[in-house]
Amino acid sequence: MITTAAMICIGIGVLFNALGVIGILRFPDVYTRLHAETKMTTFGTIFLALGVVLYAGGMLMNTNDTQYLTLAIHTVIAVIALAFTNATGSHAIARAAHRSGQLPDPSVVNRLSEVKRRD
C-alpha cells in the first residue's frame, strides 16, 4: 500500500522532470527556458524525494531501524537546500543574461530596458 504510493510519487516526479527537459529543448529564448528548468525540475525532484520519504517511513515502521530515519531526514534537507539554491541561481542567471545584452526575443512588453542603466 505505502509502497504503491511511493511508486506513484516517483512516477509523477520522473514525468515532470521529463517535461522540464522537453521544455528547455523546445522554448525559444533563455528566459522561457529558465521557466521550464526552474519550476518543473524542482517540482519533479520534490516528488521524487516525497516517494523516497514514503518508502523510508514504510521501512521504518516495518523494521524499526533508525537508519531509515536518517535517510528520510537527509532527503528532506537535500530537497530544501535544492529548492532554495535553485530559485536564487535562476535569478542570477536571468540577471546576468539581461546585463550581457540578451533581450527576450518574442516579447510583448519590456519595462526593464526602459529603465536607465545605473552603475
Add this chain to the structure above:
Amino acid sequence: MIRFLVTTIAAYAVYLLLTAGSGSIILWSESELIIGLCLAIIVGIASSRIFCRTGSPRMANPIRLLLLAVYAVIPLFIEMARANIDVAVRVITGNVRPGIVRVRTGMKTDLGQLILANSITLTPGTLTVDIDDASGDLFVHLINVPDDIRTKKSIEARELFSFFNIPAWIRRIAE
C-alpha cells in the same frame, strides 16, 4: 551577543537534525550532543556578523518560524502545483507571450524581499529578473502577459498570484 546566540542555536539545531537517531538520550548519543555544541559555538563565532547582519532578532521568534513552515507546505505548494500544470500545458502546445513587467512590492526588509522573490521564481509562470535597489521594485518576467497588464506602468505583487494573498503572508512572517 544576541546575534551569537541566534547563530549558535540555528547551527546546533541543524546539526541535531543531521545526526538524529544515533543514540538513546531521546534520539541522540552523548558524544554527539557534546561535540555538536562545540562545533556550533565555533560556527557562531565565525559567522554571527554575517548571519544576522541587521542585528534584529526578529526571525528568532518561534511563531514566525512555524508560520514559515506552514507557508511553505500549504500556499506555496498549491501555487507551485498550479504553475507547473500551466507551464506543462505550454511546453506541449508551445504558445507563449513573454514580457518583463515592473512589480511594486512594498517590502521593507531584505529577508522579505528574498522570500517574495524566491516565491515568485518558483510559482506562477514568473521569474524575477532584476531588482531596483532604490525603491525595492522587482522586474518580473512573465511567460504569458495578459492584455490588461501590458499597458500598465507597474502592477501590485498580489495580482501575480491566483489563490492566496502571498505578499500578506510574507509580510506577516518577515516584518
Add this chain to the structure above:
Amino acid sequence: MIEMILHTILLLGMIGAAILVFTFKDLVSAAIAFGAFSFILALEFYLLQAPDVAIAEAAIGAGLSTAAFMIAIRGTSRKERDEA
C-alpha cells in the same frame, strides 16, 4: 549486471562532454562543459561504490575548479584565437 546500462549512458555523456571541451572556441562555454564533465564523473564514482571520491569530486572538481577557471578567464582573454 543490469547496471551496465547505466554505466554506458553515463560514460557516453562523459565522452560527449570531453569532446565539447575540445571543440568550443569560446572559453566560457568550454569551462561550462568541463563543469558538466566533472558532475557526470562524480555520479559515475557514486555508481562505482566510491562515495568518498564522489564527494571530493563534487566539491573540488565541479564547484571550485569552475570558479578558478572563471577567474583565470577574466584575468586573460575570453576567445580562443583560431590557429592559422
Add this chain to the structure above:
Amino acid sequence: MIPEQIPYIAVILIAGIGIATLLLKKNIIKMIMGLAIIEGAANLFLVSLGYRIGGIAPIFTNAPDADMVLPTVQAMTLTNIVIGFATTALLLAFAMMIYRKYGSVEANNVRRLRE
C-alpha cells in the same frame, strides 16, 4: 551486446581527447583544461580497477552483507584529486602572469616573443 570492458574503453577515449587537447590547441587555458581531463580519466581508471561486481562501499556503518570493493585505490584517488586542484590553480596563476607580461595566452606568440 554491451562490451564487458566499457569503462576502460571510455578511459582510453577520454584520455585520448585530453592528449589531443594538450597537443593540438594553442591556447594555454585550453591546454590546462586538457590536463584536467587527463587527470579525470586517470581517477576513473584507478577507481574502476578496484571495483568488484556486487561489492559494496568499504564502510561498515549500516552495511548490507556482501563483499567490499578495494579501499586502497580510493584513498590514493582522493589524494590525487586535491593535488590536482592545487596544480591546476598554480598553472592558472602562471597563465595569468604570462598574459600580463606578453598580452596574449597563445603559445605561438609567447614563443616568438622569447626568441
Add this chain to the structure above:
Amino acid sequence: MQMSSIVRTTADILFPFILIYGFYIVIHGHLTPGGGFQGGAVLASGVLLLLFAYRYNESTRIVKKTVMKTIESGGLLLFIITALSAMLLGAGFFFNWAASGGMIFGDLVAFGSTAANLNTGGLIPIMNLAVGIEVVGAISVILLALLSGIKEKI
C-alpha cells in the same frame, strides 16, 4: 559591481549552514563518507560563496589573507604534532595509540556491520580535523590570490 541583494541575502543565510555541514562531514569522517579533504573543500566553498556574493573590497575585509594563512599553518602544525605524539609513547610515527583505549574517541568497535558511534577511532577524528583546517586555509589562500591578481595592478 556586485550581485543583487537577493543573492547577497541568500549567501548570508546559507553561510553558517554550509559551515556546520562541512564540520559534520569532517568530524564524521571515520563513520560515513567524508573526511578531512572533502569537508575542507565544503568549508572552502562556503568562504568562496562570500567572496563571490560581495564586492572585492568588502569581501577582503571579511576574509583576510593573513588570517587564512595562519589557519592553514596551524592545521598543518596540528597534524604533525598529532602524528609525533605517538613517538613520545615509544611507538612509531603515525601509530594510532588512542584507538580502543577507553579515553577520548576510544570506544571498542564490534566487527562487522554496526550502527554509527562517534566515540571511536582514536587519533583519526583529530587528524581529520587538522587536515580539514589545513585544506580550507590552503584553498582560500589560493582563490584569494587569484582574485587579487585580477583586481589589483602589480
Add this chain to the structure above:
Amino acid sequence: MIDLVFIAIVVLGLLILFAGIRLAIGPSAPDRVVALDTINTLMVGAMILLAVYLGQTIFVDVAIVYALLSFLGTLAIAKYIGGEL
C-alpha cells in the same frame, strides 16, 4: 519495487543526455548555463534514488553536498557573464 526504481534511474540518465543536447547546441553562454543547472537538479534526484536502489542509506550525504555546491558554479559563471567579476 526496486526494479521500478532502477527504471526511474535509467530514465533520469537518459534525460541527462537530452539536457546535454542543449549544452551542445545552445547559441549563447546563458543557454548552456541553463542546461548545466538542469543536469545538476536531475543528478540530485538520481542520487537520492540510487541510495534506495543500492540499499545504503548513508550515501544520501553526497546528494546534500551536490545540492549545496552546484549553486557555487552557477553563481561563478553568472557573475562572469554579467560582467561583474
Add this chain to the structure above:
Amino acid sequence: MRRNLSIIIVILMVGMLGVIVSGISFGEPVDHPMDRYFIENSQLESGANNVVTAVLFDYRGFDTLGEAAVLFTAALGTMLVFRRRREE
C-alpha cells in the same frame, strides 16, 4: 606538418593505452593480500568504520603528510606569484 605529427602521436598513445588496458577485466580485481588485510583488520586496529579513512590516516599516513605538504607549497607559490612589488 607539425599538426600531422601531433595527430600521429595521439593515435600512438591511444593505441599503447589500449594494448595495456585490454588485458584487464572489469569487475574482478586482483585479490591482493594487502587489501584483504585492511578490510579485515581496520575496525579492530584503528577503530574506524570507514576503511578509506583508516587507510588514509593510519596505514598510509605518510602519503597524507606528503599531500598536505604539496598543498601548502601550492598555496605559498600562488601567493608568491601575485605578491605586490615594494619598489614600484
